[in-house]
Amino acid sequence: MIVRNLSDLDGTARDVEFHTWRSRRLVLAKERVGFSLHDTVIYAGTETPMWYANHIEAVYCVGGEGELVNDETGEKFEIRDGTMYLLDGHEHHTVRAKTDLRMVCVFNPPCTGREVHDENGVYPLLTEPEEDETAQDGTTRAADDAEVPA
Numbered sequence: 490m491i492v493r494n495l496s497d498l499d500g501t502a503r504d505v506e507f508h509t510w511r512s513r514r515l516v517l518a519k520e521r522v523g524f525s526l527h528d529t530v531i532y533a534g535t536e537t538p539m540w541y542a543n544h545i546e547a548v549y550c551v552g553g554e555g556e557l558v559n560d561e562t563g564e565k566f567e568i569r570d571g572t573m574y575l576l577d578g579h580e581h582h583t584v585r586a587k588t589d590l591r592m593v594c595v596f597n598p599p600c601t602g603r604e605v606h607d608e609n610g611v612y613p614l615l616t617e618p619e620e621d622e623t624a625q626d627g628t629t630r631a632a633d634d635a636e637v638p639a
């Protein structure tokens with residue numbers, strides 16, 4: 490079992506800032522559970538074009554107000570607390586944040602944490618090597634580190 494609080498990730502390698510967002514990755518590929526789980530804040534007044542060519546992503550808004558644009562069809566959707574969007578067709582999309590938008594995001598396959606958006610806004614498909622290295626991000630997996638009780 491792994492238990493983390495968002496604040497445990499502050500300032501670690503799991504805490505990543507880009508121009509328009511900050512994302513803390515609660516679960517990554519190194520946990521080897523088939524998905525990654527992110528808490529992302531998209532900053533007020535920004536516009537972020539994205540395209541996950543190699544991943545399926547579900548995004549659940551738990552705070553803020555904004556707009557999602559399907560860049561392939563031009564359709565627009567309001568985003569607010571309780572809105573979920575599922576990118577089951579690898580759609581090019583843009584998120585416009587009116588206020589800070591707090592989003593809970595799930596990726597399959599999982600992100601490794603090493604991805605950066607390339608010039609197309611794409612995340613490459615990265616995988617973890619078979620032999621996982623010790624976490625270098627301040628978080629630990631209790632079962633790996635703890636003495637096994639007798």
Ligand code: 9YT
Pocket residue numbers: 510512513514527529539546548592594
């Ligand atoms: C809202 C959204 O698409 N977030 C994606 C995750 C974030 N860009 C990250 O953790 O890299």
